Amino acid sequence: MGRRFESCRGRRLCVKANDMKNLLVTGGCGFIGSDFIRFLFEESDYAGRIINLDALTYAANPMNLADIAERFRDRYVFVKADIRDAAAVARVFDEYDVDAVCHLAAESHVDRSILGPGDFIHTNVLGTFHLLEATRARADRIQIFHQVSTDEVYGSLGDEGFFTETTPYRPNSPYSASKAAADHLVRAYHRTYGLPVTISNCSNNYGPRQFPEKLIPLMILNAREGKTLPVYGDGRHIRDWLYVRDHCRAIWEIIRRGRRGDAYNIGGLCEIENIEVVRRICALVDEMGPPLPGGRPRIELIRFVKDRPGHDRRYAMDISKIQTELDWSPRETFESGLRRTVKWYLENSEWVHGVRTGAYREWITRQYGLDAAST
Numbered sequence: 001m002g003r004r005f006e007s008c009r010g011r012r013l014c015v016k017a018n019d020m021k022n023l024l025v026t027g028g029c030g031f032i033g034s035d036f037i038r039f040l041f042e043e044s045d046y047a048g049r050i051i052n053l054d055a056l057t058y059a060a061n062p063m064n065l066a067d068i069a070e071r072f073r074d075r076y077v078f079v080k081a082d083i084r085d086a087a088a089v090a091r092v093f094d095e096y097d098v099d100a101v102c103h104l105a106a107e108s109h110v111d112r113s114i115l116g117p118g119d120f121i122h123t124n125v126l127g128t129f130h131l132l133e134a135t136r137a138r139a140d141r142i143q144i145f146h147q148v149s150t151d152e153v154y155g156s157l158g159d160e161g162f163f164t165e166t167t168p169y170r171p172n173s174p175y176s177a178s179k180a181a182a183d184h185l186v187r188a189y190h191r192t193y194g195l196p197v198t199i200s201n202c203s204n205n206y207g208p209r210q211f212p213e214k215l216i217p218l219m220i221l222n223a224r225e226g227k228t229l230p231v232y233g234d235g236r237h238i239r240d241w242l243y244v245r246d247h248c249r250a251i252w253e254i255i256r257r258g259r260r261g262d263a264y265n266i267g268g269l270c271e272i273e274n275i276e277v278v279r280r281i282c283a284l285v286d287e288m289g290p291p292l293p294g295g296r297p298r299i300e301l302i303r304f305v306k307d308r309p310g311h312d313r314r315y316a317m318d319i320s321k322i323q324t325e326l327d328w329s330p331r332e333t334f335e336s337g338l339r340r341t342v343k344w345y346l347e348n349s350e351w352v353h354g355v356r357t358g359a360y361r362e363w364i365t366r367q368y369g370l371d372a373a374s375t
C-alpha cells in the first residue's frame with residue numbers, strides 16, 4: 001500500500017472535489033455532522049455521494065436531514081451503524097466503496113463524560129480505531145481521513161496566551177482525554193502506515209440543531225420557557241465561540257487542501273465569559289420571544305450553581321495557520337450568529353418539541369424499525 005501515501009507525507013496534496021466519489025461522514029445526524037452534510041450539498045463544489053453512518057444515539061436527530069434526504073436522494077445514503085462494531089464499519093466501507101472519510105461521530109458532552117466515561121472510551125477511542133483499520137484495509141483507494149477534534153485536548157489556559165497546533169495535549173475531562181487518544185491514533189496511522197490524514201481542533205460551536213444539553217441551546221430554551229438558567233461556578237469561564245457553518249467551511253478546506261499528516265486549529269476569534277453569553281441570550285429572548293409574566297426580564301432567571309468538576313477555565317485558539325495556508329477565517333460575527341440561532345430555536349418549535357419530549361425517538365422507531373429505548 002505504502003508508496004502513494006509515502007509521497008503525500010507532510011506535503012500539501014490537493015484533492016479535487018470531484019476526485020472523491022463516496023465520502024463517508026460519520027455522526028451525520030448530530031449537530032455539526034448534519035450541518036456539514038447540508039453545507040456539502042447546498043454550498044460546496046462536492047459532486048459525489050455522501051454516506052452518512054450514524055448509530056442514532058440520544059444526540060442524533062435524523063429529522064435534521066429529512067429535507068436533504070429527499071432533495072438529494074441520488075447522492076445521499078443513510079446507514080444506521082455503530083462505529084464500536086468493527087465488522088459493521090468494514091462492511092460499510094466495502095458496500096459503498098468509500099474513498100474519503102470525515103469522522104465526526106462521538107460522544108460529545110463533557111458533563112455526560114463525567115457522569116459515565118465508558119461510552120466515551122468505546123465510541124471515541126475504539127470507534128476511531130475501527131474506522132482507521134477499515135481505512136488501512138482500503139488504503140489504495142482512500143484519499144483522505146479527516147478527524148474532527150476539539151480545542152479541549154489542549155487543556156486549559158490562564159488569562160494570557162492561545163493554543164497553537166504545537167501546544168502539547170493536556171486533556172482534563174474524560175471526554176477530552178478520549179478525543180486526545182483518538183487524535184493520537186489518527187496521527188500514528190499517518191506516521192506508521194502513511195494514511196493521508198488531517199485533524200482539525202475546533203473551539204465551541206453554536207447554531208441551529210444543537211442538542212439542548214449544551215450551554216447556548218439550553219439557555220435559549222430555558223429562557224423562552226421562563227425556567228432557571230444554571231451557570232456553573234462563577235460564570236467567568238471563557239469559551240471561543242464559532243458559528244457551526246464556519247466550522248463546516250473550514251473542515252472542507254482542510255479536506256481539500258490541508259497538508260496530510262497535519263492538524264489545523266479552527267476558532268471564532270471570539271472569547272466570551274459564559275455569564276456574558278447567557279446575558280446576551282436573555283436580552284435576545286426578551287426581544288424576540290414571548291414576554292414573561294409581569295414583563296419580568298429573563299436575566300432574573302440566572303442562578304449560579306455548583307461548578308463542573310475539572311472545569312477548564314479558558315480556551316482560546318491561534319488560527320493563523322489555517323488563515324495563512326488555507327485562506328479561511330470565520331465569517332459570522334457572534335452578534336449576528338447568536339441572533340440567528342435564537343431566532344431559529346424560537347421559530348422551530350416542532351423540532352424543539354420533538355427533542356424536548358423525546359418524540360423524535362418515536363419517529364426514529366417508525367422510520368428505521370428500531371427499539372428507540374435501546375439506542
Ligand code: NAD
Nearest residue numbers: 027029030031032055056057059060082083105106108205
Ligand atoms: P453531537 O453529539 O451533536 O453528535 C454526535 C453524533 O455522533 C450523533 O449523531 C450520534 O448519534 C453519533 N454517534 C455517537 N456515537 C456513535 C457511534 N458509536 N457510532 C456511530 N455514530 C455515533 O456532536 P457534535 O457537537 O455535532 O460534534 C461532532 C464532532 O465534533 C465530535 O467529534 C466532537 O468531538 C467534535 N467537536 C464538537 C464541537 C462542539 O462545540 N459541538 C467543537 C469541536 C469539535
Ligand code: DAU
Nearest residue numbers: 108109110150151152203204213214215230231232237274
Ligand atoms: O471546546 C469545544 C467543545 O465545546 C466540544 O469539543 C464539545 O463537544 C462541546 O460540548 C463543547 O464543550 P463545553 O464543555 O465547552 O460546552 P458546554 O456547552 O457543555 O459548556 C460551555 C460552557 O458553559 C462551559 O464552561 C460549561 C458552562 N455551562 C454549561 C452548561 C450546559 C454552564 O455554565 N451551565 C450549563 O448548564
